[in-house]
Every structure is written in C-alpha cells, then in structure tokens.
Amino acid sequence: MDWLILISLIVFGALLVMLEVIFVPGTTVVGILGLVFTALGIYHAFIHFSPVVGYGALAASGFINLGMIVYGFKSGVWDRFALKDTSSGGAYDDRLLGLEVGQVGETLSDCKPYGKIIIEDKIYEAKSQGGFIPAKTSITISKIENNKIIIKP
Structure with missing residues (x-):
C-alpha cells in the first residue's frame, strides 16, 4: 500500500506540473500544487522506506518533473500564446471623416x-x-x- 501511495503522489504531482506547463501556463497554482504533491511523495518515501528509496524517489521525481517542463517548452504550446501580429488600427479612427472646421x-x-x-x-x-x-x-x-x-x- 505504501508503494501505491508513493507512486500515486509522484505521478499526480508530475501530471499537475505537466498540466501547468502545457495547458494552463502562467497560472502557477496548478504547478505549485504539482510540486506540493511531488514533495509529499518524496516525504512519504523517506518516512516509510529506507533512505535509498527516498533518494531514488527524489531523483526520479526530479527527472520526471524536469522532463515535463522541457517537453512543455519544446512542444510549442507557448507559440499559441505569443503575440505575433501588431494592431495597426484604433478605435473610432474614421468616425470624423467628412467633418471640417467651420461646419x-x-x-x-x-x-x-x-x-x-x-x-x-x-x-x-x-x-x-x-x-x-x-x-x-x-x-x-x-x-x-x-x-x-x-x-x-
């Protein structure tokens, strides 16, 4: 049962980090929750298993979370949020057409x-x-x- 809790916390934390990076970038709440769940998984590994398993969980979760972040940046999701065009118009630019001084x-x-x-x-x-x-x-x-x-x- 302890293994299931450990794996669930680390995987759920990594999924939240991936969700933050790929689907809802910039909110940070989801990413912070992912890091909290990952940290809880590592804490659980150190409390209920030997230090070797704890350090292994720390290394594995670090690689998994780093991999999710790298994948998120390389997937091109940020290109969808980047402004590529500039606005050349303005509001009501042509509303005064036809008006002249002296009218x-x-x-x-x-x-x-x-x-x-x-x-x-x-x-x-x-x-x-x-x-x-x-x-x-x-x-x-x-x-x-x-x-x-x-x-x-």
Missing part, C-alpha cells in the same frame, strides 16, 4: 464642456471651446484634433 450644427444636449451635437443628421460627441453651451444652440466646429471635435457657439 455648422446644433447641440442636442448641454455641453458642459462635453455634450452631444448633430451635424448633417449624424450625432457626435464634442467639447465646447469656451465652457457651457445650452441644448438646441447653433454651433460651429472650431478645431478637430486628436479625434476630438472642439466647438464654439
């Missing part, structure tokens, strides 16, 4: 200093240049910079 519109809400405006049947969010602008006020675009619309009454 006239109307505020839909109070601009204090940000609010909603309507220009040519399209709704935009804009910032007032001079502070508060009440709703239903005619406005003019004074600047378009950094994807922001700056308006004045």
Whole structure:
C-alpha cells in the first residue's frame, strides 16, 4: 500500500506540473500544487522506506518533473500564446471623416464642456471651446484634433 501511495503522489504531482506547463501556463497554482504533491511523495518515501528509496524517489521525481517542463517548452504550446501580429488600427479612427472646421450644427444636449451635437443628421460627441453651451444652440466646429471635435457657439 505504501508503494501505491508513493507512486500515486509522484505521478499526480508530475501530471499537475505537466498540466501547468502545457495547458494552463502562467497560472502557477496548478504547478505549485504539482510540486506540493511531488514533495509529499518524496516525504512519504523517506518516512516509510529506507533512505535509498527516498533518494531514488527524489531523483526520479526530479527527472520526471524536469522532463515535463522541457517537453512543455519544446512542444510549442507557448507559440499559441505569443503575440505575433501588431494592431495597426484604433478605435473610432474614421468616425470624423467628412467633418471640417467651420461646419455648422446644433447641440442636442448641454455641453458642459462635453455634450452631444448633430451635424448633417449624424450625432457626435464634442467639447465646447469656451465652457457651457445650452441644448438646441447653433454651433460651429472650431478645431478637430486628436479625434476630438472642439466647438464654439
């Protein structure tokens, strides 16, 4: 029965280490549990068997766990998690197409200093240049910079 416990602890620990390296890399919880189970197996070997068996279990579990880690790195699992492409776009980059400085519109809400405006049947969010602008006020675009619309009454 002691042999079954020893082998079960070491194999289960090695499987958890393999699970950490191959399937859920980066969580460390599963890997730490694997090392704890392996350490419990080695402790069990030293308590219930001779020191030769204990050192053998230590060496065997070390080789098994090291083999699992090496296999995990060579299996290419990390390539699936690596970022290979770069993002060249941005959010709302083309939302201001067609707008020009000097265009006239109307505020839909109070601009204090940000609010909603309507220009040519399209709704935009804009910032007032001079502070508060009440709703239903005619406005003019004074600047378009950094994807922001700056308006004045």
